[in-house]
Structure formats: C-alpha cells, structure tokens
Amino acid sequence: QVQMVESGGGSVQAGGSLRLSCAASGYRISINCMAWFRQAPGKDREGVAQIDSDGSTTYTESVKGRFTISRDNAKNTLYLQMNSLKPEDTAMYYCAANHRGCGGSIPRSRDYFPYWGQGTQVTVSA
Numbered sequence: 001q002v003q004m005v006e007s008g009g010g011s012v013q014a015g016g017s018l019r020l021s022c023a024a025s026g027y028r029i030s031i032n033c034m035a036w037f038r039q040a041p042g043k044d045r046e047g048v049a050q051i052d053s054d055g056s057t058t059y060t061e062s063v064k065g066r067f068t069i070s071r072d073n074a075k076n077t078l079y080l081q082m083n084s085l086k087p088e089d090t091a092m093y094y095c096a097a098n099h100r101g102c103g104g105s106i107p108r109s110r111d112y113f114p115y116w117g118q119g120t121q122v123t124v125s126a
Contacts, residue, residue, distance in 0.1 A: 002027045002115040004095050009120030016085050016124070022078040022095030022117055033102035034071060034078045037110060038091035038122075045094070045110050049080065052102040060107065062088075085124045092119040 008020040024031055035050035049059045049069035057069050068081040078095050096113035 002031075002097065004097060004115055004117035006093065006095050006117040006120040009093060009122045011123040011125065012085055013125050014086055017081070017083045018085065018122060020080040020082070020093055020095075020120060020122075024076045024078070024095075024097060024115075027099075029099045031076075031097045031115075032100055033098045033108065033112070035096045035102075035108065035113060036069060036078070036080045037094045037096055038089075039094070039119075040091040043091075047107045047109070048093070050102050050108060051078070056102070056105070058102070058105050058107050082122070085122075087124050087126050089122060090124050091122060093122050094119045 003026045004022055004024050006022045012018055032053040036048040037045050038048050039045040047060055048063055051057045051069045051071055066084045070079045095117045097115040098113050
C-alpha cells in the first residue's frame with residue numbers, strides 16, 4: 001500500500017517562503033510521475049507542478065519563477081520550494097504519484113494519480 005505524507009505547511013506573510021515535503025513509502029514498483037496539487041476553499045483541485053523520474057518538470061503558469069519542484073529518489077521524497085508567496089497561493093496542498101511516467105510536458109490531471117497524501121495547509125496573509 002503506497003503511503004504519502006506531506007509536511008512543511010504553515011502560515012506566512014506575502015513575500016515569504018515555505019518548503020513542502022512529501023515522503024512516499026510502501027511501494028515495490030518505482031514511482032515515476034510525482035506532482036503537487038492545491039485546493040482553495042470553494043475551488044477545484046488544480047495542478048501546481050509535476051516532475052518525472054528523469055527530473056523533467058512542468059509548472060502551472062501562476063507559479064512559474066516562484067515555485068520549484070524537486071525530488072530525492074534515494075529518500076523517496078518530493079519537495080516544493082515556494083518563494084515570493086502571494087495570498088492567492090493559500091490552499092491545501094497535496095502530493096500525488098503514479099508508477100507511470102508523466103509522459104512529457106503536458107500537465108497531468110488529478111485523475112492520472114492513484115496515490116495521494118492527506119494534504120498540508122498553506123496560508124499566506126497580505
């Protein structure tokens with residue numbers, strides 16, 4: 001049973017930074033495509049960034065230049081470095097994973113990912 005546990009959320013002022021982590025465990029087949037999604041109250045869950053096993057990345061337009069997704073395969077851990085945070089970044093952030101690769105630069109929808117963490121809250125105040 002694949003388990004994914006996020007950490008690192010919190011409350012910051014606009015312009016601040018946070019680093020999210022997601023530890024994956026319990027799998028026998030390699031995890032290839034990993035991603036961060038977020039969901040604000042009353043809104044749909046949206047993709048933020050994804051990273052393939054070869055390190056290739058894709059970002060949603062609103063976070064380009066501010067967020068960086070990375071992974072440490074030896075530690076089975078996914079990261080999201082968030083800089084220059086804005087109030088509109090406030091949301092519950094979820095990590096997601098698939099044994100299959102991301103398959104290119106096209107952002108994968110939430111339906112592509114069978115494994116999810118429980119979420120970590122990020123709140124950015126003006």
